[in-house]
Each structure stands twice: as C-alpha cells, then as structure tokens.
Amino acid sequence: xxxxxxxxxxxxxxxxxxxxxxxxxxxxxxxxxxxxxxxxxxxxxxxxxxxxxxxxxxxxxxxxxxxxxxxxxxxxxxxxxxxxxxxxxxxxxxxxxxxxxxxxxxxxxxxxxxxxxxxxxxxxxxxxxxxxxxxxxxxxxxxxxxxxxxxxxxxxxxxxxxxxxxxxxxxxxxxxxxxxxxxxxxxxxxxxxxxxxxxxxxxxxxxxxxxxxxxxxxxxxxxxxxxxxxxxxxxxxxxxxxxxxxxxxxxxxxxxxxxxxxxxxxxxxxxxxxxxxxxxxxxxxxxxxxxxxxxxxxxxxxxxxxxx
Numbered sequence: 001x002x003x004x005x006x007x008x009x010x011x012x013x014x015x016x017x018x019x020x021x022x023x024x025x026x027x028x029x030x031x032x033x034x035x036x037x038x039x040x041x042x043x044x045x046x047x048x049x050x051x052x053x054x055x056x057x058x059x060x061x062x063x064x065x066x067x068x069x070x071x072x073x074x075x076x077x078x079x080x081x082x083x084x085x086x087x088x089x090x091x092x093x094x095x096x097x098x099x100x101x102x103x104x105x106x107x108x109x110x111x112x113x114x115x116x117x118x119x120x121x122x123x124x125x126x127x128x129x130x131x132x133x134x135x136x137x138x139x140x141x142x143x144x145x146x147x148x149x150x151x152x153x154x155x156x157x158x159x160x161x162x163x164x165x166x167x168x169x170x171x172x173x174x175x176x177x178x179x180x181x182x183x184x185x186x187x188x189x190x191x192x193x194x195x196x197x198x199x200x201x202x203x204x205x206x207x208x209x210x211x212x213x214x215x216x217x218x219x220x221x222x223x224x225x226x227x228x229x230x231x232x233x234x235x236x237x238x239x240x241x242x243x244x245x246x247x248x249x250x251x252x253x254x255x256x257x258x259x260x261x262x263x264x265x266x267x268x269x270x271x272x273x274x275x276x277x278x279x280x281x282x283x284x285x286x287x288x289x290x291x292x293x294x295x296x297x298x299x300x301x302x303x304x305x306x307x308x
Contacts, residue, residue, distance in 0.1 A: 032138050035163055035172045038179055039087040040065065040131055048082040049100070049138060053107040055079030059097055059220075061089040061126060064115035065177045066287040067236040069295040076299035079110055087177070090126040091216035092149055093135075098223055100139040108227050113302075114220065116233050116256055116264075117286070118246045121214050122207040128152035133160030184289050186281050193241045193285045205247040209255075221259060232302055234265040236294065237278035242285035243269050263305040265298065273301055 034045035048054060056079040058068050064085035073081040084097050094114070102108075119125040128149055133156035136146050146153050163172070184190050199205075224231040233256050243249070256264040267273045281290035288294050302308075 031168070032164060033167075034134055034138070035167055036175050037130070038175050038177060039129065040085060041083050041176050041178075043176065044070075044082040044084060045131070045134070048084060052101075052105040054082055055109055056081040056111045056113070057098070057101065057109045058083045058085060058113045059094045060085045060115035061094075062087045062287060063117055063236045064113075066180070066283075066289070067115060067291055067294050067298070068113070069292045072292055072295035072299060076296070076303070077111065085115070086129055086131040088125070088127040088129050089131070090123070090128050091120065091213040091220070092128055092152075093132050095216040095219050096132060096135050096142055096146065098220055099145060100135050100142055102223060102227060103139060103141050109229055112224055112229055112231050114231065114233050115236055117235050117238075118249050118252055119207045120217070121209040121252070123210045123213060125201050125207070126213070128156060130156045130159050133157040137161070137164065180283075181289055181291065182283055184283060186290050186293070189280060191282060191284045193239055195245075198242070198245060198285075202245075205245050207246065207248060207252065209252070221262065225261075230306065231262050232265070232305070233259070233262060234298060235268050235271065236286075236288055237267045237282065238269075239279055239282055239285040240269055263302070265301055265305065
C-alpha cells in the first residue's frame with residue numbers, strides 16, 4: 001500500500017468517525033433529558049430547563065442540597081423554586097448552570113440563593129462533576145464556555161453520554177439526593193468527626209482561593225447584577241470541631257461579606273445567625289439533615305434582610 005493510499009484511507013476513517021460522533025451527539029442532544037441521580041435533583045434540572053420561567057433558583061454544592069426544602073421556599077417567598085445544586089460541585093459547574101438557564105429563560109428569576117462555604121474556592125474538595133456533562137449535552141451554547149474547562153469536562157461528558165444512551169434502552173431508577181436524608185434525632189449529636197478524613201483533603205487546614213474558581217464566582221455575581229436578579233449568599237451550619245480547624249476561614253468570609261447589594265447570612269460559629277443548637281441538626285460535620293426546619297429559619301431571615 002502506497003503512502004498516498006494509506007493517508008486517503010486514514011482520512012476517510014477519521015471522517016466517518018467524526019460524522020458518527022456528530023450524529024450521535026445530535027441524537028443525544030435532541031432526545032436529552034435530565035435523569036434521576038443520587039448526586040442532585042434531576043427532576044429539578046428537568047423542570048428548570050423546560051419551564052424557563054421560574055422565580056427562584058438555588059445553586060451550589062452538597063451543602064445547598066442538604067439545607068433547602070422546595071415546599072418551604074415556595075410557601076415563604078411565593079416563588080416557584082428549583083434546587084440546582086450538585087454533590088462536590090465546583091463554582092465552574094454553578095456558573096455553567098446559571099449561564100445555561102439564563103440563555104433561554106422566558107422570565108428572569110427574582111431571587112437566587114447560593115450556599116457558600118470555607119471550601120467554595122478549593123479545587124480538591126470541589127469537582128467538575130457529572131452534571132457538567134449533562135449541562136453541556138443539553139445546551140450547545142455552553143460549548144465555547146465549557147472548552148475553557150478542558151480536560152476536566154471529558155470524564156463528566158463521557159459519563160453523561162453513557163447514561164443517556166443507557167436510558168434509551170433501560171429506564172433509570174428514580175432516585176435523587178433526597179435519599180441522603182436519614183431518620184435521626186435533632187436533639188442530640190449523632191455523628192462522629194474524623195480528623196484523619198479532614199486532613200486527607202486539607203492537610204494544612206487551609207482551603208485557599210483558586211483563581212479560576214474565584215473568577216467563576218465573580219461571574220455568577222456579575223450575571224445576577226447584569227440581569228437585575230437579587231442574589232443572596234448563605235453559609236449553612238457546621239460542627240464546631242470542623243469549623244475550628246479552618247485556618248483561613250476569616251479570609252474566605254471577607255469575600256462574602258463585602259459584595260455590594262448581596263446579603264450574606266452566616267450560620268456558622270461567629271456568624272450573625274449562628275446558634276449552637278443547629279449542630280444537632282447535622283448528619284455529619286457540615287451537612288444538615290433537617291432541611292425543612294432550616295429552610296423555615298433561613299427564609300424568614302432572608303425576608304428580614306431584604307425587608308420583605
């Protein structure tokens with residue numbers, strides 16, 4: 001076989017391969033749906049990106065998922081809410097979630113709640129996780145923005161593609177993050193804090209501020225201001241033993257406290273809304289198990305802050 005023939009056959013193979021990829025992505029994109037997943041509320045993502053006229057978005061990571069109850073949010077604010085948080089979610093995911101929703105929404109949300117914490121800017125504790133692949137498959141307008149996160153986007157995109165293809169053959173069982181809530185007492189501490197596990201992620205007890213994740217956070221704030229959306233930040237309760245090890249926590253909190261026209265509600269030690277009893281509502285050192293009760297308190301405090 002001559003070199004010319006080899007090159008032509010190789011180019012044909014590559015061409016066919018690329019065509020198959022494009023056809024596959026087009027098919028997945030046209031039939032895409034947010035599937036149930038234990039790491040987030042798939043039904044909330046599905047509702048958000050189909051209705052496109054919701055009044056309240058909640059964005060963030062697992063601490064957001066663990067701390068909010070949609071029924072309470074709707075009752076207290078009179079706005080239809082969705083919880084668009086995800087386990088281990090980076091600010092990058094939160095940014096893409098908000099940008100994608102705003103691309104095609106019919107009415108701008110009135111209110112956005114974002115849970116922020118000590119590790120919000122830490123690239124080890126947070127990840128570019130699977131929901132990122134879903135967002136990209138659902139919205140091709142995200143592709144130019146998502147490319148900046150290469151190669152982090154590759155594995156989430158692969159997993160999302162596999163789940164979408166599998167769902168065409170076999171139904172995905174309807175499970176979501178609500179399975180994380182347990183039958184526990186709210187009157188006594190029922191969890192153990194393990195220093196060794198903490199130091200696996202934070203060996204020097206410093207979360208730090210990753211420049212890329214900080215830039216994503218600034219973009220989230222800017223998007224809200226540009227579109228006239230009221231952004232509210234809050235930090236959900238944490239165990240004192242967990243909080244006491246956070247060496248650079250004051251530096252992180254200063255970021256949240258000094259954003260013009262963005263209220264910040266802090267339920268951790270030293271914060272304006274801290275109460276020791278909230279520790280008893282935790283299922284581990286920094287995730288709530290009493291999301292309904294906390295939502296009742298949070299919504300009332302937000303309404304007071306906003307003068308509603």
